[in-house]
Amino acid sequence: MPDATDADGLTVGQVSARLGVTVRALHHWDEIGLACPSLRTAAGYRLYTAGDLERLHRIVVYREIGLGLDKIRTILDDSTADVPGALRAQRAQVAERIDRLQQLSAGLDRMIDAHERGLLLTAEQQAAIFGSQWNPDWPAQARQRYGDTEQWSQYAERAASRGPEEWQAVADAIADFERALGDAMDVGVTPGSPEANRLVEWHREVFASYFPLTRQMQVCLGRRWEADPGFAAHYDGIRPGLARWFRQIIDASARAHGIDPDTATWQ
Template sequence: MAEVADGADADGLTVGEVSARLGVTVRALHHWDDIGLARPSLRTSAGYRLYTAGDVERLHRIVIYRELGLGLDKIQAVLEGSGTDVPAALRAQQSQVAERIDRLRQLSVGLERMIDAHERGLLLTAEQQAEIFGPEWNPEWPAQARERYGDTTQWKQYAERSASRSPEEWQAVVDTVAELDRAMADAMDAGVEPGSPEANRLVERHREVFSSSYFPLTRQMQVCLGRMYESDPAFAAHYDGVRAGLASWLRRSIDAGARAHGVDPDTATWE
């Protein structure tokens, strides 16, 4: 590296001038100098770096290859011609870029579905909803639920699951819930009393099915749902449509199961 006297008329640019011209940080220029990737040809007697026109041209090439995503070691090999097949190196980088673009496209699709799920709840057409949930299903219910519960943690958890759920997976949820409804109806018909071991097992199964299908359900929250199952006309119609009196039996069974775990149904809250 040549040395020039301070104040001499030297054909060179300072680090700051190169940084401004190429849009590269001073720190990066120092690092490239330290690793031998782009060393300035001149230095003043005080130790300040000065870059010649040739140095700047090399830096310009480094910037181009860096923007293309090549690592510094690969850039050095390309610039120094260390047996590197430049077109092959660039094709390999192009392949990696294409893979990243594909991943970003998939990420964009996933983000769009997540946004829709948070805003709509169900990512199913009205026709799909009718086919999966049956003729009694009202396609306006998800929007009503979003309006009522959209700011809750449970809605966010539900939306996150809905975003990745296909129509076939929703059908599996519906089938699992229907199987549970039949099991509870059969137990009620068989005279199973709320609070009995069998009823408690069904209550626990209900909580597990609900938690895996929609959002995590605590026992206190389950008590609140039990009240709604019995008092809300739409829910009561569903359960009593499975078997007359099932809505009340389920609410009483949930209350009894909660007591068995130290939860007072009379004071239970949504938590």
């Protein structure tokens, strides 16, 4: 390699700044013989000529479209290489990546909407699935109250992947459970009995459609459902006194698992 002055070419740092390539990358390409500077100064510093820059420009372009260094070397150095064919193959891969990214973008949009809205359903769809007594403002109210909790995030992640059919399946599962709950109360199932405990476990499974429910959380919900007029009216509308009885079977099951219902907290 002939000696040169700084005026004969560009230094590694200058090329790095001009092409937006790291000095480390330029050194690596030099080491593997992909893009070597044609000149060196008397002090041993690399200098890139105009021809070197042209080769580097092509390398940068090929790297940006996703070609590997070995493929780039073949395109640049093998006169028999099918360059259009290699580029067409790369274009097909880029198209696939674009499609995947578009799907990812759509999924992120749904996730954002689910975190902000709770339910990705129209008011009409909500009424058709959850019944005429359903208030479409409830999800927004729930987000305002619980939007900063882990459980809301878990609920939103589940909601983001659900459409009307999936929500209908959730509503049907809850309806089946509530019918069984009312029937059990009718026949005199007692809190703490195997039948009552099975209902409590069933409830935790059904409720997991929203977020995982610990036994302590379940106790807290049981308390609220009995005390809150809206929730109490819902359960007592299925069977008079069902809200209180439901709380009692939850408490009895909690005691069997070493949990004091009077001191249970949301955890």
